[in-house]
Amino acid sequence: MLYLVRMDVKIPHDLPADVAAEIKAREKAYSQQLQHDGRWPHIWRVVGEYANYSVFDVASNDELHELLQGLPLFPYMDIQVTPLARHPSAIA
Ligand SMILES: O=C(O)C[C@H]1C=CC(=O)O1
Numbered sequence: 001m002l003y004l005v006r007m008d009v010k011i012p013h014d015l016p017a018d019v020a021a022e023i024k025a026r027e028k029a030y031s032q033q034l035q036h037d038g039r040w041p042h043i044w045r046v047v048g049e050y051a052n053y054s055v056f057d058v059a060s061n062d063e064l065h066e067l068l069q070g071l072p073l074f075p076y077m078d079i080q081v082t083p084l085a086r087h088p089s090a091i092a
Pocket residue numbers: 007009027028031043050051052073
């Protein structure tokens with residue numbers, strides 16, 4: 001199942017820079033692991049915003065929820081999820 005996910009990152013200004021850097025490093029490793037295993041096939045920066053649009057390819061709502069909850073930046077993000085269905089005009 002495919003899901004379009006928008007993540008808006010809102011790190012509090014009073015979070016110490018070294019703590020924020022450590023969380024971002026863990027986030028990058030977590031994200032790249034999921035990209036390598038195929039469950040996070042797309043991640044795109046939203047131009048001019050600390051936000052991304054991503055596509056996840058997972059088996060269920062529950063699996064997606066687990067993955068999103070595991071994001072090190074999860075406490076500092078607003079997340080919107082849009083489930084995707086095949087378009088009848090799609091050729092691929
Ligand atoms: O920078 C972001 O958009 C937030 C987050 C999502 C993956 C990642 O490495 O960072």
